[in-house]
Amino acid sequence: MQIVDLIVANGHWSWIVGGLVLLGLELVLPGGFLLWMGISGIITGLLTMVQPMPWPLQWLIFGGLSLLTTFAWVRWSRNRPTPTDRPFLNRRADHFIGHETVLEQAIAQGYGRVVLGDTVWRVSGPELPVGQRVRIVGSDGAVLKVEAIS
Incomplete structure (x- = not known):
């Protein structure tokens, strides 16, 4: 007690x-x-x-x-957003928005291919020939959306 x-x-x-x-x-x-x-x-x-x-x-x-x-x-x-030094870690395709590259495979029936870094990416956009310079304007999952550069 x-x-x-x-x-x-x-x-x-x-x-x-x-x-x-x-x-x-x-x-x-x-x-x-x-x-x-x-x-x-x-x-x-x-x-x-x-x-x-x-x-x-x-x-x-x-x-x-x-x-x-x-x-x-x-x-x-x-x-509160979590700060990170790798903001595109789980969204690799978004990292390439704004980049310019050359088509490795022509865009036919809406899809083609480009090489970025050490990876071949599938792209979608208007019908374009092989070797056409394109700019990446968006992404849909693992498919990059591109537009032609004049």
Whole structure:
């Protein structure tokens, strides 16, 4: 009972220590939500230090802050674009939009071929002869859309 009396007498420190424990657990366990619960525990302890309040209200503040901060983090992180040094990694065809090249196979019945780098690409566009210079203007899956360059 002495531990319970100690916690009740120093409730604000209990929240702060509990928040620090949650922050420490965040370092070990994946997920991210323990960070926000730890911060909520520390804020609850600081509020209780400034204005003493009963335990049910302290738990209500802690729970509300935990839900609010976790929800805000999830919402913010989902709407934030992930920066990358390889933006066309899963969209290789989009990387070539704007490039100019020469047809290796004439476009007949809507399709032909070009060589870009070390890859032969299927292209679609108007009927054009072999050797015609073309500009890549779009893509449809793995098929590049081209137009003739005069």
